[in-house]
Amino acid sequence: xxxxxxxxxxxxxxxxxxxxxxxxxxxxxxxxxxxxxxxxxxxxxxxxxxxxxxxxxxxxxxxxxxxxxxxxxxxxxxxxxxxxxxxxxxxxxxxxxxxxxxxxxxxxxxxxxxxxxxxxxxxxxxxxxxxxxxxxxxxxxxxxxxxxxxxxxxxxxxxxxxxxxxxxxxxxxxxxxxxxxxxxxxxxxxxxxxxxxxxxxxxxxxxxxxxxxxxxxxxxxxxxxxxxxxxxxxxxxxxxxxxxxxxxxxxxxxxxxxxxxxxxxxxxxxxxxxxxxxxxxxxxxxxxxxxxxxxxxxxxxxxxxxxxxxxxxxxxxxxxxxxxxxxxxxxxxxxxxxxxxxxxxxxxxxxxxxxxxxxxxxxxxxxxxxxxxxxxxxxxxxxxxxxxxxxxxxxxxxxxxxxxxxxxxxxxxxxxxxxxxxxxxxxxxxxxxxxxxxxxxxxxxxxxxxxxxxxxxxxxxxxxxxxxxxxxxxxxxxxxxxxxxxxxxxxxxxxxxxxxxxxxxxxxxxxxxxxxxxxxxxxxxxxxxxxxxxxxxxxxxxxxxxxxxxxxxxxxxxxxxxxxxxxxxxxxxxxxxxxxxxxxxxxxxxxxxxxxxxxxxxxxxxxxxxxxxxxxxxxxxxxxxxxxxxxxxxxxxxxxxxxxxxxxxxxxxxxxxxxxxxxxxxxxxxxxxxxxxxxxxxxxxxxxxxxxxxxxxxxxxxxxxxxxxxxxxxxxxxxxxxxxxxxxxxxxxxxxxxxxxxxxxxxxxxxxxxxxxxxxxxxxxxxxxxxxxxxxxxxxxxxxxxxxxx
Numbered sequence: 032x033x034x035x036x037x038x039x040x041x042x043x044x045x046x047x048x049x050x051x052x053x054x055x056x057x058x059x060x061x062x063x064x065x066x067x068x069x070x071x072x073x074x075x076x077x078x079x080x081x082x083x084x085x086x087x088x089x090x091x092x093x094x095x096x097x098x099x100x101x102x103x104x105x106x107x108x109x110x111x112x113x114x115x116x117x118x119x120x121x122x123x124x125x126x127x128x129x130x131x132x133x134x135x136x137x138x139x140x141x142x143x144x145x146x147x148x149x150x151x152x153x154x155x156x157x158x159x160x161x162x163x164x165x166x167x168x169x170x171x172x173x174x175x176x177x178x179x180x181x182x183x184x185x186x187x188x189x190x191x192x193x194x195x196x197x198x199x200x201x202x203x204x205x206x207x208x209x210x211x212x213x214x215x216x217x218x219x220x221x222x223x224x225x226x227x228x229x230x231x232x233x234x235x236x237x238x239x240x241x242x243x244x245x246x247x248x249x250x251x252x253x254x255x256x257x258x259x260x261x262x263x264x265x266x267x268x269x270x271x272x273x274x275x276x277x278x279x280x281x282x283x284x285x286x287x288x289x290x291x292x293x294x295x296x297x298x299x300x301x302x303x304x305x306x307x308x309x310x311x312x313x314x315x316x317x318x319x320x321x322x323x324x325x326x327x328x329x330x331x332x333x334x335x336x337x338x339x340x341x342x343x344x345x346x347x348x349x350x351x352x353x354x355x356x357x358x359x360x361x362x363x364x365x366x367x368x369x370x371x372x373x374x375x376x377x378x379x380x381x382x383x384x385x386x387x388x389x390x391x392x393x394x395x396x397x398x399x400x401x402x403x404x405x406x407x408x409x410x411x412x413x414x415x416x417x418x419x420x421x422x423x424x425x426x427x428x429x430x431x432x433x434x435x436x437x438x439x440x441x442x443x444x445x446x447x448x449x450x451x452x453x454x455x456x457x458x459x460x461x462x463x464x465x466x467x468x469x470x471x472x473x474x475x476x477x478x479x480x481x482x483x484x485x486x487x488x489x490x491x492x493x494x495x496x497x498x499x500x501x502x503x504x505x506x507x508x509x510x511x512x513x514x515x516x517x518x519x520x521x522x523x524x525x526x527x528x529x530x531x532x533x534x535x536x537x538x539x540x541x542x543x544x545x546x547x548x549x550x551x552x553x554x555x556x557x558x559x560x561x562x563x564x565x566x567x568x569x570x571x572x573x574x575x576x577x578x579x580x581x582x583x584x585x586x587x588x589x590x591x592x593x594x595x596x597x598x599x600x601x602x603x604x605x606x607x608x609x610x611x612x613x614x615x616x617x618x619x620x621x622x623x624x625x626x627x628x629x630x631x632x633x634x635x636x637x638x639x640x641x642x643x644x645x646x647x648x649x650x651x652x653x654x655x656x657x658x659x660x661x662x663x664x665x666x667x668x669x670x671x672x673x674x675x676x677x678x679x680x681x682x683x684x685x686x687x688x689x690x691x692x693x694x695x696x697x698x699x700x701x702x703x704x705x706x707x708x709x710x711x712x713x714x715x716x717x718x719x720x721x722x723x724x725x726x727x728x729x730x731x732x733x734x735x736x737x738x739x740x741x742x743x744x745x746x747x748x749x750x751x752x753x754x755x756x757x758x759x760x761x762x763x764x765x766x767x768x769x770x771x772x773x774x775x776x777x778x779x780x781x782x783x784x785x786x787x788x789x790x791x792x793x794x795x796x797x798x799x800x801x802x803x804x805x806x807x808x809x810x811x812x813x814x815x816x817x818x819x820x821x
């Protein structure tokens with residue numbers, strides 16, 4: 032098996048940077064016969080092909096540039112070099128040399144390096160290193176802190192891109208939200224934005240990642256000298272922008288269900304804020320994309336019918352007929368597949384069933400002497416119990432006709448009317464909760480490329496929108512036919528019939544605005560980036576389709592950047608959250624738990640012997656706080672201790688989730704308990720043995736904590752060999768498992784008091800925090816670096 036490349040720690044050779052491995056030799060260019068070279072890349076639709084003639088930098092020059100920028104260990108061997116097109120922001124294809132190296136011993140890969148060189152000017156555009164060598168284990172705490180990482184990143188930029196140093200502004204948003212890591216395998220993300228007269232332009236700039244060992248692991252550079260920047264002689268003041276954001280911010284009430292909620296899913300009414308920016312010249316709201324038009328008035332005041340009974344149990348023939356009749360499928364469409372699917376709702380126990388079907392209409396290519404070619408395809412899904420069609424999709428394969436401008440024959444108003452009547456007929460029981468939501472402003476250029484009108488109906492209950500519940504309809508602008516139909520409406524979640532009492536809009540605005548900084552910056556008018564999230568996250572969301580792409584731009588046109596004030600989150604690294612409209616508390620959008628978005632500050636740990644360790648656990652909200660105090664010398668509860676250990680083992684990352692289908696391992700830690708996910712995770716990790724009761728509110732003694740730590744280290748099986756352990760503590764006879772105590776004492780995770788281990792003594796919060804910190808240090812020293820295979 033080959034090693035899966037894993038982003039991690041790898042040595043970057045540079046006289047400017049820290050190193051831990053022998054350097055000074057450029058990696059060998061190839062093992063005889065192993066390196067490959069490609070001089071061109073296939074073009075994507077709408078992109079020009081790239082060949083060696085398009086690049087001003089030759090292959091040999093690219094290799095020399097790479098050698099100048101990056102010094103690799105001598106055992107890294109050239110694997111491939113190819114010339115590809117990098118698709119720039121303004122639609123231009125930039126020829127780029129992509130160079131790949133790897134370290135391989137027999138059949139295993141121990142690391143890889145990838146370097147990209149601009150084929151026009153030899154600039155280093157990207158670089159990343161992945162280290163899979165099990166001998167290169169990160170230490171804990173990290174050898175370098177954030178300040179040292181910044182200095183290393185600055186030195187690297189000075190080496191590889193000195194001409195741009197004076198045009199860069201350091202983005203401190205990640206540093207402001209920084210929390211001391213719980214794992215030595217940590218990456219410091221250092222971001223520099225392009226400076227335009229001292230104002231940041233996040234669309235251009237560079238990123239440097241530095242790991243905890245002080246090594247550069249990645250670099251990414253993007254710059255476009257063709258951008259034309261908006262000239263604003265006197266932008267409005269920041270104070271004025273603060274005021275306008277308060278005045279112009281619009282909040283909407285909506286029901287949200289935490290997507291990793293434990294136990295029965297219950298909706299939370301929340302205040303939702305739409306992101307927007309302000310034109311720095313006028314103070315007017317600036318939004319890169321047209322807004323959706325609609326109000327909270329449903330299609331009808333009362334439902335047009337009742338919910339269909341879930342007793343139909345449609346046969347395949349009945350389901351096929353249902354779709355064919357509803358969408359008027361002609362006989363030319365031949366059924367290809369009809370599959371019956373059944374599943375159980377873990378929360379309600381209800382059996383869900385549906386028919387999934389597909390049809391194909393094959394056509395003849397007359398230009399190819401009647402040859403049969405791929406034709407139109409249709410997919411549909413039908414709830415077999417209720418007969419409700421939940422999905423319909425009509426697909427036309429790509430052809431040269433798709434490149435021609437669309438001449439629409441159906442107006443938007445006519446499409447809305449047809450769509451609305453269709454929805455009323457299909458979902459008569461829901462018409463009193465469906466509200467039209469449609470974009471009505473389109474440019475002529477957009478219309479020439481649009482084959483369908485996209486119309487949606489959001490679910491609204493007594494003026495409160497329901498997140499992620501809607502009906503979508505696509506109407507063909509040429510034929511007027513329904514080409515797509517999608518229903519996402521739940522019927523097993525108990526939403527309130529009337530809107531609950533909520534905090535005032537002004538209070539909600541104040542809470543939201545407190546989470547943002549108002550910053551002046553440039554944004555591209557065409558791509559809609561407002562600076563309201565890290566640029567890397569924005570690019571990922573664009574690539575994933577979570578943010579709609581802008582209309583394709585002319586590669587020869589000069590992109591324009593607008594000067595705006597944006598709301599930039601103070602905590603860019605936090606997991607998603609929501610504002611509870613009833614209580615005014617912040618909750619995790621994953622679990623629904625009440626969380627703090629600000630750094631947790633307590634009044635009773637200043638100058639405490641375990642202040643740093645306690646604060647570390649508070650940073651990850653692993654300790655309970657009451658009335659601004661953590662009570663460090665108070666005995667810790669069993670549930671709280673297990674929560675702290677699991678969070679420490681998980682590196683502080685979220686994602687510990689168990690749904691309603693998970694049976695509780697203990698009768699007293701049910702699915703609705705705040706400790707449920709942590710206790711179940713501890714069971715899965717082998718830290719806890721399943722039993723009748725866990726007693727989460729009881730205290731935990733030193734022997735019990737020692738056993739948990741030894742299990743977390745993976746050494747518990749050794750403790751059965753009682754005779755091999757040092758028993759040089761005065762109360763060894765009172766310890767039920769000497770091995771657990773000996774291991775934590777020998778590794779200096781726990782200590783003796785006057786020669787006694789005191790196994791029955793209760794553990795305080797401070798003692799637990801201190802022990803877990805030393806556990807993290809020890810784990811980094813002892814455990815093998817994780818390796819993955821594919």
